[in-house]
Amino acid sequence: MTTIAFIGLGTMGSPMAVNLARAGYTVRGYNRTPGKATPLLEAGGAASSTVKEAVEPADVIITMLPDSPQVEQVACASDGILANARHGALWIDMSTIAPQAAGKLAEAAAEHGLRALDAPVAGGEVGAIEGILSIMVGGEAADFEEARPVFQALGRTVVHCGTHGIGQTVKAANQLIVAVNIQACAEAVVFLEKSGVDLEAALDVLNGGLAGSTVLTRKRNNFLQRDYTPSFAMALHHKDMAIATRAAREVGAVIPLGAAAAQLIASAVSRGDASLDHSAMLRTVELLSGHPRP
Incomplete structure (x- = not known):
């Protein structure tokens, strides 16, 4: 897993994407508001102009967005994640959304040949910058183990809590x-x-x-x-x-x-x-x- 699409370069997402780039991953960032990719570019990452452009080559897709509607829009739009990600890619939603919504999105991902984890974080902006977040993960254990190196570039406490939605x-x-x-x-x-x-x-x-x-x-x-x-x-x-x-x-x-x-x-x-x-x-x-x- 070397190429990561990171969707959402806000207060939390930007330093998280930077830490992944510094850890050696190829990171392609996308943000709905232009001009947010500068820290990622300075860390060696790349910026994409659309979600489609970011996710097509990605092994791992990470979303870090404000709430369920934004995650659903990015996931389900015609130029979004489900329609354009590679078959078998791993989608990690690190946003904070309702557990029920996380479960439904995991089902939709499976229907499109994607694997999904819900992995919200705690630790705030400081934790994101310092790479010491607590990450609570829901989904299949095998997918969690595959994603563990990615999580370890972002956080200090990384725990698989159970099935889809349990992380939320x-x-x-x-x-x-x-x-x-x-x-x-x-x-x-x-x-x-x-x-x-x-x-x-x-x-x-x-x-x-x-x-x-x-x-x-x-x-x-x-x-x-x-x-x-x-x-x-x-x-x-x-x-x-x-x-x-x-x-x-x-x-x-x-x-x-x-x-x-x-x-x-x-x-x-x-x-x-x-x-x-x-x-x-x-x-x-x-x-x-x-x-x-x-």
Whole structure:
């Protein structure tokens, strides 16, 4: 597997494609918005003007797109993946979409002679840049083993979780945990500040104990500086929480904290914070506490 078509060169996709090129793969990138391929070109990859051009010579096709409609469009259009990929090629969808949608796309791929894996990632932009993503994979075990070298160029934790759609189920659980964790951190920040505590010192000691987390480590400066430059936009987490709450309802799992976090994120999006980093959940807590900031 030496030639990879990488569809979606956004915040996450661009550094992932770069890491694959640096690992020695021949990477042909495509993005719907022009001008996104520069980092890949600088890393030795190539840019394609259409999905068809990217996927025709590819052994592996990777999609990294915002949601199910975009993945379905790229897959099912006349110039898309299913109609133009080589028979037997491996399609790895690393987007975050609904588990049910992932299963249907895998069935459609099989009908066109393609093998499919759903392989959403966790770790954010930093994880994508540093090649330390967590990758949760659904699909056939043999296809996973074949793709393992590709995954290892992108992530540190790579796990085959089960059949088609299960990777997306695990990602939904990840997003639920992250949302609740950010909300708890945001509440602690406002509680500490309104109590007159030195916030920087408090976050340091909290992160050294059982309250510590990757979320607190990664978002510490966001909280301290109120810097909401997006590494993962609130709008995307809003989408992911809709996936999580719907999937939980379908299997009869009760997620009261997750549902509350989903509503708070929805409130932030409705209020105009969609393009901010998801650490901007802090703004909602400040507003509710009578402590709003610009």
